[in-house]
Amino acid sequence: MPASSPQVRRRKVFYIPGYDPFPPRRYRELYRKEGAQQAEISGYGLRVSGNPPDAQEDSYGWQASGLIDDTRVHADFEVLVWSDIVQSTMSTTIPGTYWQLLRTSWIYIASGTLRRLAVLPKGPLAAALYPIGVLILQLSVALLAAHLLGWALSAGFRALALGLIGDGAVLRWGMALLYWGPFFASVVVILRWFKAQDRRIYAYYLMNDFAFSASHKGATPPQLQDRLDAFRATIASALQQDYDEVLVVGHSSGAHLAVSILADILRDLKEPPTALSLLSLGQVIPMVSFLPDAHQLRADLQFLSERDEIVWIDVTAPGDGCSFALCDPVSTSGVATRDKQWPLVFSAQFSRSMGEAQWQKLRRKYFRLHFQYLCAFQNPLDYDYFQITAGPLTLGTRYATRPPSKSRIDVPVSKYTSTRP
Incomplete structure (x- = not known):
């Protein structure tokens, strides 16, 4: 576990979307709309504004100010955009x-x-x-x-x-x-x-x-690798700034991109970083890591799972039919070692946390449910996206005593387990 204060006043959040051809503006509006609903339901304060004043010209994000548990927290969000690559493919x-x-x-x-x-x-x-x-x-x-x-x-x-x-x-x-x-x-x-x-x-x-996922049999397409290198430099730069936590959120196929980016960052770092956290949501990692040429992704999964310098929480839900719910991506890919620490795998429990009316309305809308992790819950349990991103606790502190879901799948399944070509 990284040595850091559990109290957060300033946080940097990087959001890595999945295979999405739409512009990143939709994620800011989703955060603004759903965050307001969750704040009203849960009784805390949350205000969302435009791009941070020091943001680079070609970046896209927003600012969030949370007043949770009597603590004011400022969060700078940045969407790591690859929608142009999606459109081209x-x-x-x-x-x-x-x-x-x-x-x-x-x-x-x-x-x-x-x-x-x-x-x-x-x-x-x-x-x-x-x-x-x-x-x-x-x-x-x-x-x-x-x-x-x-x-x-x-x-x-x-x-x-x-x-x-x-x-x-x-x-x-x-x-x-x-x-x-x-x-x-x-x-x-x-x-x-x-x-x-x-x-x-x-x-x-x-x-x-x-x-696209299968185009190189699990290897990273060259045009995407260049973008991942740029993402890595952006996140590494944030680790050198005055943030109490740098939180990377990888959603859907953005989860395996986050794994590879952070693995490379930790390989290059000479000193332990500021609290560095990874939140993978609705991941579909086995769709790629199970392919024969996904050697590098499997190596990254194995490496990241052993590191003390990071906290990695993996949240899925059986109600999300587009994710590998409760599948430990490291273990099922066959690369878990005795030193494995991460990820902590647990369920967002849609059927309980969404409330009966909300659940009945959305339970058959599979693609909408795949984005529920980014939305408000009528009866939130221990998963609240807005408290995670704009609240006063680091991801590691928030889930320090949270056990993994008992029904998780953490046995080797993949036919291909090599981490080298």
């Missing part, structure tokens, strides 16, 4: 997306990773199979509808023209033209219509997400 064509489907499916199936992931909670696997199933269904519907249209047109032409031109080559060519022309045109029109509905269906979005 999202296929904009229908054929490109179907090629991603074939390639990604082959990587997970041929490597045996899919079979190992099936041992873990089924939510993320279902989320991974969902876009594959939906895209195949959409293609099947388009082909069937196009076939029926082409058949109707060609059959109608035959019935009308048979008596006029006879059953010869002209008739056959005319039938073929009336079948295949509308067939291909209909397939294109129907698939484009399905793609236009993806803002509600998410099939193309999720397919792009999983394809």
Whole structure:
């Protein structure tokens, strides 16, 4: 455990989003809206304002001032933005997306990773199979509808023209033209219509997400590695400033990015840092760490899990079908050692902490629940995102006596456990 004061007056919070093509402004507005609700529910003060005055020109964040337990705390937030990379990797064509489907499916199936992931909670696997199933269904519907249209047109032409031109080559060519022309045109029109509905269906979005994770079989894509190096320098600089705690929040696929960034920072540091904390939320680390070439990520998981200089808390919830709920990412990846200390794995217990009305309203909205960690709870238990980020206790102090969830999965599952190529 890092040696530091448990009392926080100034905190720096770095938020690393998952595979999200949208601009970071949404996270500030979400924090402002949900933080106000949580403060009213829990009876503390929280005020949110714009970017810190000393923020760099190309950074995006906000300030939060909390009055919790009679203690005033100031927190500077910064979103570590990689949405531009996400946008550049999202296929904009229908054929490109179907090629991603074939390639990604082959990587997970041929490597045996899919079979190992099936041992873990089924939510993320279902989320991974969902876009594959939906895209195949959409293609099947388009082909069937196009076939029926082409058949109707060609059959109608035959019935009308048979008596006029006879059953010869002209008739056959005319039938073929009336079948295949509308067939291909209909397939294109129907698939484009399905793609236009993806803002509600998410099939193309999720397919792009999983394809990006698998694009280098678990190794970090070069364009992303450059960005991670920049993130590392930004966080390392904050550790040299006058903050009582530097808190890194990695959400969804941003969790494994945070692991790799912080592992590199700790490898380079010559002196113990200011209280350095990692909060991973709704993580999907096994989707990457179980792949054959994820050697560096597995090495980073192992390294970070052994360090005294950091506190690492991993929060998921069985109600979040898009995360590997209560799966210890180090142990399930097969890289836990006798020196393992982290992460502390526990559940946000959505079904209890959200309140009955809120839970019943959202329990089937899986993608919304994946962001619930960043939102207000009607009956908060021991997880409160706003007290963690704007409250007076370091992450380590807050959960110093918190036991891990008894139902966590902390046994080796991955087929690939090597930490070197």
